[in-house]
Amino acid sequence: MELTQWATQWITGGRSTFHRAGKRLSLCRCKTFRVTVLRTSCSWVCFTALVCALFLLLGVCLLNLFDPGLQPFPLTGVEPRDVTLLLWTHPFGRYRRLPDCEARFGIHGCVLTDDRSMYPVADAIIMHHREVTTNATALPSDPRPRGQKWIWMNFESPSHTHGLRRFEGLFNLTMTYRADSDIFLPYGYLVTSLHPHVNAPHTRPRRPHLLAWVISNWSESQARVAYYRRLVNYVDVDVFGRAGVPLPEDSTVVRTVRRYLFYLALENSQHTDYITEKLWNSLLAGAVPVVFGPPRENYERFLPHDAFIHVNDFPSPRLLAQYLMLLRRSPALLQRHLAWRRSYSVHLTAFWAEHYCTACRVAWAMSTPG
Numbered sequence: 001m002e003l004t005q006w007a008t009q010w011i012t013g014g015r016s017t018f019h020r021a022g023k024r025l026s027l028c029r030c031k032t033f034r035v036t037v038l039r040t041s042c043s044w045v046c047f048t049a050l051v052c053a054l055f056l057l058l059g060v061c062l063l064n065l066f067d068p069g070l071q072p073f074p075l076t077g078v079e080p081r082d083v084t085l086l087l088w089t090h091p092f093g094r095y096r097r098l099p100d101c102e103a104r105f106g107i108h109g110c111v112l113t114d115d116r117s118m119y120p121v122a123d124a125i126i127m128h129h130r131e132v133t134t135n136a137t138a139l140p141s142d143p144r145p146r147g148q149k150w151i152w153m154n155f156e157s158p159s160h161t162h163g164l165r166r167f168e169g170l171f172n173l174t175m176t177y178r179a180d181s182d183i184f185l186p187y188g189y190l191v192t193s194l195h196p197h198v199n200a201p202h203t204r205p206r207r208p209h210l211l212a213w214v215i216s217n218w219s220e221s222q223a224r225v226a227y228y229r230r231l232v233n234y235v236d237v238d239v240f241g242r243a244g245v246p247l248p249e250d251s252t253v254v255r256t257v258r259r260y261l262f263y264l265a266l267e268n269s270q271h272t273d274y275i276t277e278k279l280w281n282s283l284l285a286g287a288v289p290v291v292f293g294p295p296r297e298n299y300e301r302f303l304p305h306d307a308f309i310h311v312n313d314f315p316s317p318r319l320l321a322q323y324l325m326l327l328r329r330s331p332a333l334l335q336r337h338l339a340w341r342r343s344y345s346v347h348l349t350a351f352w353a354e355h356y357c358t359a360c361r362v363a364w365a366m367s368t369p370g
């Protein structure tokens with residue numbers, strides 16, 4: 001697919017597996033419901049058999065709650081031959097030591113390099129959109145070696161991605177947060193929890209404060225700022241970051257948000273799958289995220305229904321504020337938004353180590369016949 005064509009898809013929504021994921025979710029609910037109906041109409045033996053069958057089905061169903069395609073490239077396979085992956089620029093011009101993919105992620109056979117003299121032998125090259133589009137760096141001028149794949153890497157939303165047209169027909173693979181990328185890397189994801197008790201619901205740890213928001217780029221033109229301005233008429237919001245109280249020097253977003261029941265995870269722009277670390281930081285901190293981004297169905301591809309509160313769940317900011325205050329007074333209700341923690345733990349994607357190693361894994365899979 002040509003990049004500009006892809007970009008148009010990107011901006012207009014593109015192909016989507018929402019419906020598939022959505023169907024699976026409702027299927028599960030339907031099965032749970034049927035257990036109660038059948039109880040009255042079957043003999044005991046028949047009932048037991050049915051319950052067993054339904055448990056099996058439910059098990060299969062739960063396994064399928066999250067589309068496995070929504071997790072990064074699976075880390076299984078046969079021994080690869082070595083693949084050389086050249087990083088053309090360090091994102092945003094900030095040097096970071098390249099990771100050891102085997103030690104960190106158990107991915108074998110990767111030679112990662114940022115040495116451009118490797119261009120003629122590289123199997124794939126990662127180009128980060130920001131640098132190549134602002135001409136901070138030129139694209140390779142030598143002819144492209146046969147079989148070499150150029151990977152377009154971008155984690156900004158379409159609202160903050162410019163100059164795509166010049167790249168028409170240049171790249172072979174896309175690597176973004178969008179689930180329909182060739183190399184898909186969300187900002188975070190849930191993994192089935194191996195140690196459920198470690199993640200037990202965070203109701204009782206002391207959370208003396210209600211609602212926080214960390215924002216660095218404040219702009220009156222953003223929809224999230226307009227929403228905040230309306231919301232703050234009905235509920236107190238502690239604002240941190242460049243636009244509010246600076247985060248304490250010895251603290252991080254996650255540590256600060258641990259003292260709150262709720263966190264405003266408001267995206268700077270609204271686009272398909274554009275769900276950033278704001279959400280995942282909130283989940284890591286154990287605060288229920290109040291999200292403002294793509295529609296609820298899009299979030300539900302990545303998260304259980306109750307793991308977040310969507311601003312669109314309420315006709316007005318006033319009703320949202322009332323709901324948050326109701327939850328504060330009613331631990332049982334709040335519990336509904338925390339119950340998923342028994343089954344999943346939160347993984348925050350490691351920028352950029354996980355990206356390079358995942359790209360390497362994909363490049364390897366493509367270069368290996370069969």
Ligand SMILES: *[C@@H]1O[C@H](CO)[C@@H](O)[C@H](O)[C@H]1NC(C)=O
Binds near residue numbers: 133134135
């Ligand atoms: C970058 O360089 C290309 C080709 O030299 C030019 O067409 C383009 O306008 C430049 N872009 C910027 C942002 O300077």
Ligand SMILES: *[C@@H]1O[C@H](CO)[C@@H](O)[C@H](O)[C@H]1NC(C)=O
Binds near residue numbers: 169
């Ligand atoms: C990558 O894309 C370029 C430009 O479209 C094309 O010429 C080249 O054959 C592609 N390479 C691979 C390995 O697919």
Ligand SMILES: *[C@@H]1O[C@H](CO)[C@@H](O)[C@H](O)[C@H]1NC(C)=O
Binds near residue numbers: 160217218219
């Ligand atoms: C900050 O927000 C404005 C308005 O949405 C946008 O134009 C600008 O690119 C943003 N800056 C950064 C660093 O994201």
